[in-house]
Amino acid sequence: MEFDSDWLTLGRHRLRLRCVRGFPTEKTRAVAELARIAIDNNLSAAARLVEVSVTGPGENAYTITVGTTFAKDRDVTPHLELALATMLGIPADHLNMEVEVISQAEVDTHFGVYERCLAEKLGIVLPIQ
Numbered sequence: 571m572e573f574d575s576d577w578l579t580l581g582r583h584r585l586r587l588r589c590v591r592g593f594p595t596e597k598t599r600a601v602a603e604l605a606r607i608a609i610d611n612n613l614s615a616a617a618r619l620v621e622v623s624v625t626g627p628g629e630n631a632y633t634i635t636v637g638t639t640f641a642k643d644r645d646v647t648p649h650l651e652l653a654l655a656t657m658l659g660i661p662a663d664h665l666n667m668e669v670e671v672i673s674q675a676e677v678d679t680h681f682g683v684y685e686r687c688l689a690e691k692l693g694i695v696l697p698i699q
Contacts, residue, residue, distance in 0.1 A: 580606045580619070586694055588623040598624055598632075604657055605634045605667075608650050614640040617669075621694050631664040637672060637688030644669045 575588040578599065583606055587594035602622045609617050613636070621635040634654075636643070647667050655665040672691045689695045 578602060581610070583609070583619040584689075585619045586621045586689075588621060589629065590623075590625055591629060594624070595629075598622060601632050601634070601654075601658060604654055608654060609636060612646050612650060613643045613669075614638060616640045617643050618688055620670075620689050620692055630660055632658075632660075632666070634665070634667045635692060635694070636667065636669045637692050638669060639672055641671045644671065 574590065574592065575586050576594045577584070577586055579585075580603060585602060587598050587602060589595070589598060602619065605622060606619050609619050617636055617638040617640065619634070620637045621633075623633045623635075625631050625633055647669050651665050651667045652662050654667070655662040658665070670692050672688060
């Protein structure tokens, strides 16, 4: 059993919270909620928050992984990184948003299945055997 991660459902997003040291904290959950709001309002409808991980010394650096089938979502990423870092009160270089584009032919777009397919394609979870 993994004690460094937790699964969370925020609206249409099913994501994994992961910390290098210990269990995810309330601040990690707050980062996930802010990222969800930013993604829902600024990226395409195909974008899904897949993982929020805490990295670096002092556990004050975050990597936000987003999966999508729409390539133009990458263009917005630098603006969202800066906005989220400002809202969280951390330096901009402590927040990294990675947008991974998957072709629509690789994933099933049915509700619930889409999120799982994105997570599998990005290597967040193992494929179901």
